[in-house]
Amino acid sequence: MARRLRPVDLDFVGSAPVRLVFARDISASPEQVFHALAEDVPGWPQWFSAVTLARPTDGGGGREIRLRGGTRFAETVLVSKAPEVYAYRVDTTNAPGARALAEEWRLTPRGTGTRVQWTFAADGPAPFRFVLGLARAGLGRAFRNAVTSLDRRVTVR
Template sequence: MARRLRPVEIDFVGVAPVRLVFARNIAAPPERVLQALAEDVSGWPQWFSAVTLARATDGGAGRPAPGRTRFAETVLVAKAPEVYAYRVDVINAPGARALVEEWRLTPHGTGTRVRWTFAADGTAPFRFVLVLARAGLKRAFRDAVTSLDRRLSRA
């Protein structure tokens, strides 16, 4: 059953009870990475295996995502070229209370340092499961960003 989460803003990334932060350097420049994140929403499943279907709604301000874990998001920030962030508004995962994901892009030589912050709040069991999931999320991030870099180098 889908439940509405607390409507937090971008500052939640810095104060969330659970903050999982992962970073990786890639060859693609920040502008190209932001374009893939913010403008090519339907392309996410081609480089992020955890995303099975994605599409922009409300003129790019929202993103529903069906799958085993279903959720609807609101884009909070799409500031070229350094940050893209979205809040999960509705989710079917039990125990979640608030969730924001932030992709921060920093120039690194001719490429980009990509930092992904997964910021969440929820019941104690939900927070515990997220901490346990850290290694899996880290691997998912690493694989996704590597695939994105390959995709952008071919385009």
């Protein structure tokens, strides 16, 4: 059953009780990465293995996301500023425990490539926050694998 989360704005990414931040340098340009993140939403399952379905909603102002294992999210895009930042919050989910969730993808040019930084921001009761702390390593591995796959997918060699 889907539950409504507390609506948050972009400031939440910097002030959330739990902030998991991961970064990786890749050879794809910021424009290529931004396109894959924000403009080719249905392509997410092709490079992010945890995602089984991604589709834009509300004319691109929202997203529907489904993950392996059956977790679902209805999201609102908070900012889509090419080619620098793409961020969204979760409005409803069937994931237990969360009170508020937001994610930010920040893209910074690095030579001819990009530094991709992903911030996962969350709030919930103490047991939820504890579990997210335990999940840090797995989320970091999922991020690294996804960004490496994205780089292979979009980089013209």
